[in-house]
Amino acid sequence: MTSPGTEPAAPAPRTARRPTKIGIFAAVAGLALAADAISKLLVVAHISATEPGIKLLGGLVYLDQARNSGAAFSVGTGATVALTAIALIVVAVILRAARRLTSTAWAVALGLVLGGALGNLVDRLFRSPGPGRGHVVDWISVFGDAGKYYPIFNLADSCIVVGGAVAVLLSVRGVDFNGGRNPIADDDDDDGDDDDSAPTPRNPTQRDPTQRDGVGESSPGPAADEPDRGPGPETSGGGTVTPGAAERTTDA
Numbered sequence: 237m238t239s240p241g242t243e244p245a246a247p248a249p250r251t252a253r254r255p256t257k258i259g260i261f262a263a264v265a266g267l268a269l270a271a272d273a274i275s276k277l278l279v280v281a282h283i284s285a286t287e288p289g290i291k292l293l294g295g296l297v298y299l300d301q302a303r304n305s306g307a308a309f310s311v312g313t314g315a316t317v318a319l320t321a322i323a324l325i326v327v328a329v330i331l332r333a334a335r336r337l338t339s340t341a342w343a344v345a346l347g348l349v350l351g352g353a354l355g356n357l358v359d360r361l362f363r364s365p366g367p368g369r370g371h372v373v374d375w376i377s378v379f380g381d382a383g384k385y386y387p388i389f390n391l392a393d394s395c396i397v398v399g400g401a402v403a404v405l406l407s408v409r410g411v412d413f414n415g416g417r418n419p420i421a422d423d424d425d426d427d428g429d430d431d432d433s434a435p436t437p438r439n440p441t442q443r444d445p446t447q448r449d450g451v452g453e454s455s456p457g458p459a460a461d462e463p464d465r466g467p468g469p470e471t472s473g474g475g476t477v478t479p480g481a482a483e484r485t486t487d488a
Contacts, residue, residue, distance in 0.1 A: 255338065256335070257340055257343035258334060258343075260347065262347070264344050266351065268348055268355065268392070269354045275375070279375040283301045289301075289377060295380075296378065296379065298380065299376070300382050300388060316370070317369060319360070320357065323356065338414045341406055341411065345399045345400075352396035355390070355392030356393070372390070374387075374390050376388060
């Protein structure tokens, strides 16, 4: 309640909330998943797993069909069930984090990782030999046929690696999900500036070391400029003798 004649206080302005980048995140993840799924369908339909791969770019790249029971780039072969469970956890964590994304770069990075993880997860759930144990289709071999010099991989693996690299770069640069700098690093910088510029407060009871003894300090004695008045008037018989009375006595 306000008193008469006073105006009510204006409400505090609200900070504008930045829009989330869910659309960009979902679009990147969907494109990555679609590209991986379509490429695998074409490879299975047109490239035999028992015949030599298709040579491209003078032998720089070979298109082969291989089945991988492990993780990206044929890592962890034989741990299909465990890798399936890990992929499900990764997908759940990314979806939860994406709800507060306002950074375009982070939306692209996490979208690539999610699309790649879903691409390989689809193979593990729906391809032979069975749900949760399916083998992932790999088809890109570099520098040699059938993964002679480097493990065979697919587009899903590439999306995971590229998205992970972008996420690491953003973290190193201190960019958070909101697209701003890391507040912890900014606070550290501000604290360092304050330490350098803030003067040290002086204790009011502490004596100034540049002041010599007796200089600048008040003394209870008489002032230096005050003239010496000499001894006080003499008394006789308990009374005070004035200067005029003393002269009259002498003349008598």
